[in-house]
Amino acid sequence: MVTSPESVPELTDALRGVGYLADRGLATTLHVALRLGRPVLLEGEVGVGKTEVARALAQLLDRELIRLQCYEGIDAQQALYEWDYARQMLQIRALSEHQLSDDDAVDALFGPKFLVERPLLHAVRAGDRAVLLVDEVDRADDEFEAFLLELLSEFQITIPEIGPVRAERPPLVILTSNRTRELHDALKRRCLYHWVGFPAPEREVEIVLVRAPQVSQRLAEAVVGAVNRLREMDLAKPPGVAETIDWVNTLGVVGAEDLDDAAVPDTLGAVIKDRDDLELVVSDLERVRG
Numbered sequence: 001m002v003t004s005p006e007s008v009p010e011l012t013d014a015l016r017g018v019g020y021l022a023d024r025g026l027a028t029t030l031h032v033a034l035r036l037g038r039p040v041l042l043e044g045e046v047g048v049g050k051t052e053v054a055r056a057l058a059q060l061l062d063r064e065l066i067r068l069q070c071y072e073g074i075d076a077q078q079a080l081y082e083w084d085y086a087r088q089m090l091q092i093r094a095l096s097e098h099q100l101s102d103d104d105a106v107d108a109l110f111g112p113k114f115l116v117e118r119p120l121l122h123a124v125r126a127g128d129r130a131v132l133l134v135d136e137v138d139r140a141d142d143e144f145e146a147f148l149l150e151l152l153s154e155f156q157i158t159i160p161e162i163g164p165v166r167a168e169r170p171p172l173v174i175l176t177s178n179r180t181r182e183l184h185d186a187l188k189r190r191c192l193y194h195w196v197g198f199p200a201p202e203r204e205v206e207i208v209l210v211r212a213p214q215v216s217q218r219l220a221e222a223v224v225g226a227v228n229r230l231r232e233m234d235l236a237k238p239p240g241v242a243e244t245i246d247w248v249n250t251l252g253v254v255g256a257e258d259l260d261d262a263a264v265p266d267t268l269g270a271v272i273k274d275r276d277d278l279e280l281v282v283s284d285l286e287r288v289r290g
Helices: 008-017 024-036 050-061 076-080 085-094 103-110 119-129 142-154 185-190 201-211 217-232 241-253 263-270 275-282 285-289
Strands: 040-044 064-069 081-083 115-117 130-135 156-159 163-166 172-177 192-196
Touching: 008 024, 008 050, 024 040, 024 050, 024 192, 040 050, 050 064, 050 130, 050 172, 064 119, 076 081, 076 119, 076 142, 085 103, 115 119, 119 130, 119 156, 119 163, 142 156, 142 185, 201 217, 201 241, 217 241, 217 285, 241 263, 263 275, 263 285, 275 285
Parallel strands: 040 172, 040 192, 064 130, 130 172
Antiparallel strands: 081 115, 156 163
């Protein structure tokens, strides 16, 4: 496992080396989290690079990235572990009647051999060899959020048939939220908090050139300018940095060197992902091209 950088500037440079450009505020939050062993809650618009933070840190620190994708209705069992019932049934069929009367043989059906790890149990067992990404935690319900708060406080899971499993040194935890609902204060207090907003145009051009080094400075600047004009429009889903990079790459694939009359309408699907938004943008292409 790689030692984490010793200072904020070192961490910023190291993240740039793995393709992630962090501003000083974000780099400071991550540096403190690594030093104090605190979870980080990243909130912001869709597509601004929140999930990429966890991927970049895992690559930088040579840790396993363990991702828990939250969704409406997710519960603790789905996030922790489950028993492999199919294998248990096959094992039962393989046991003789005499063996089935043996308590040890029955107990073995609920041993490690038949336990299926889900992301949270995996992260507890991996400890500080992992980066745990709890993605879009705002999509989960209040009960799951409360369970998650307890887990982040103790990093211990009790499996009734096996016993407690505890991380001696907890993993680095990154939680992301798109603010589809407000998270509870208790969870926020447990974490270091950082808002990830849309970058300034100059920074976004720099990000594009790092992630798509094959494109020209001219095209990158033109696309970033157009994306910023799109964000000023009354769109249901304003494009994020991810869409900026997608659009640049799409224009490169079709051989466009600038945002000309043909390239923009032909490639809008890379940056606009809503039908009503698309109709609005198509009706005002002159504004988009600038």
